[in-house]
Amino acid sequence: MKKIALLITLAVIVISVRAQEAGLPPAGFDTFRDQAVHGRIDTVSYYSKTVENTRKAIVYLPPGYSGQKKNPVLYLLHGIGGNEYEWLSNANPQHILDNLYADHKIVPMIVVMPNGRAMKDDRPTGNIMAADKIEAFSRFEKDLLQDLIPYIEKQYSVSAKRDSRAIAGLSMGGGQALNFGLGNLGQFAWIGGFSSAPNTRQPEALLPDPSGAKKKIRLLWISCGTEDNLLNISERTHQYLDRNQVDHVYYTAPGKHDFAVWKKDLYNFSQLLFKSASNTKPTHK
Ligand code: FER
Numbered sequence: 549m550k551k552i553a554l555l556i557t558l559a560v561i562v563i564s565v566r567a568q569e570a571g572l573p574p575a576g577f578d579t580f581r582d583q584a585v586h587g588r589i590d591t592v593s594y595y596s597k598t599v600e601n602t603r604k605a606i607v608y609l610p611p612g613y614s615g616q617k618k619n620p621v622l623y624l625l626h627g628i629g630g631n632e633y634e635w636l637s638n639a640n641p642q643h644i645l646d647n648l649y650a651d652h653k654i655v656p657m658i659v660v661m662p663n664g665r666a667m668k669d670d671r672p673t674g675n676i677m678a679a680d681k682i683e684a685f686s687r688f689e690k691d692l693l694q695d696l697i698p699y700i701e702k703q704y705s706v707s708a709k710r711d712s713r714a715i716a717g718l719s720m721g722g723g724q725a726l727n728f729g730l731g732n733l734g735q736f737a738w739i740g741g742f743s744s745a746p747n748t749r750q751p752e753a754l755l756p757d758p759s760g761a762k763k764k765i766r767l768l769w770i771s772c773g774t775e776d777n778l779l780n781i782s783e784r785t786h787q788y789l790d791r792n793q794v795d796h797v798y799y800t801a802p803g804k805h806d807f808a809v810w811k812k813d814l815y816n817f818s819q820l821l822f823k824s825a826s827n828t829k830p831t832h833k
Contacts, residue, residue, distance in 0.1 A: 571801065571815075572812070573644075577647055577648075578811055585611035585650055586642075587613070587642055589606060589609075592605050596666070597695055601668050603663055603691070605660055605663065605700075606662075608659040613705075617656075617705065618706060618707035619657060620707055620711075620713065621659070621704075621707075621712065622657055622715070622716065622738075623662065624641070624716055624717060625716070625717025625724050626720075626721050628685075628719060631665070632661055638807045641659065641661075648818060653819050658706065662692065664688045664721055667680065667684035667687070685724060689728045693735065710733070710735055711822075713735060714767075715729045715738070716740030717740075717742065719744065719805065720745045721742075722741035723747035723749075725739060725741050726754060727748065730765075730768075737766040737767075739765065740768075741769070741770050741771070742772070742810050742814075743782070744770070744772070744781050746781060748785065758793070758794050762793075765796075768789070768795070769796065769813075770798050771798070771800065771809075772800055772809075773801065773802065774802050775802065775803060776804055782798075782800070
């Protein structure tokens with residue numbers, strides 16, 4: 549009996565270690581934990597010269613945010629049918645981040661969830677694939693760089709260095725993150741595309757100077773569910789990066805085009821942010 553119990557225990561340990569290696573989050577990673585310390589959600593409005601309108605964004609402030617210490621910032625972008633609430637409504641990013649923080653697995657960071665459809669009526673209504681709406685996803689580059697980032701850096705206690713600025717997103721937001729991040733390596737050092745959509749630039753346009761970019765990129769993360777119809781976009785980006793010897797994480801795992809995949813992406817990607825290779829321990833505690 550004891551032997552069987554021991555074997556079962558060992559099997560459970562082996563399976564859970566394997567699961568961690570595969571980047572599978574533990575049960576409860578995305579639910580409110582009573583004993584964990586908690587961050588705070590703000591809704592902000594900023595004036596956009598790009599859109600000539602007031603626009604909204606959701607801001608997650610890490611536990612213990614006081615305005616004393618300068619924080620790094622992750623800009624986290626939504627998909628074609630989403631808006632600034634999409635992550636919050638579907639993924640509990642605040643619980644994922646609070647729990648990771650409580651477990652000393654992430655550096656305290658501000659996470660800004662903007663509306664990436666830079667046009668006057670930025671709601672995902674009507675035909676979300678309409679040309680003017682798709683165009684607005686690309687116009688968001690200017691809004692982000694010239695309107696939103698300056699606002700966030702004025703409003704909050706933020707480290708404004710490129711080494712302290714990350715951009716990631718899902719699907720259309722993944723395409724934006726890769727296009728804007730790799731297109732502005734003077735502004736972003738940590739870049740992630742989750743299940744990136746066809747708005748992702750062709751590899752040669754996305755990264756025309758791989759050897760120059762290599763010196764600046766701190767993290768380039770490309771991920772996609774293996775049952776996602778858009779897998780070819782991530783695959784072509786990954787192959788170009790491999791051909792040009794640009795270090796990157798290519799994470800594919802069973803999954804479709806949905807939040808089950810993107811929650812895992814946030815869980816894994818956020819743990820890599822703002823840490824140096826030689827010091828992968830979180831800086832708090
Ligand atoms: C497309 C298929 C998917 C496309 C965009 C998407 C612009 C975006 C999906 C998403 O954001 O979830 O052909 O073209």
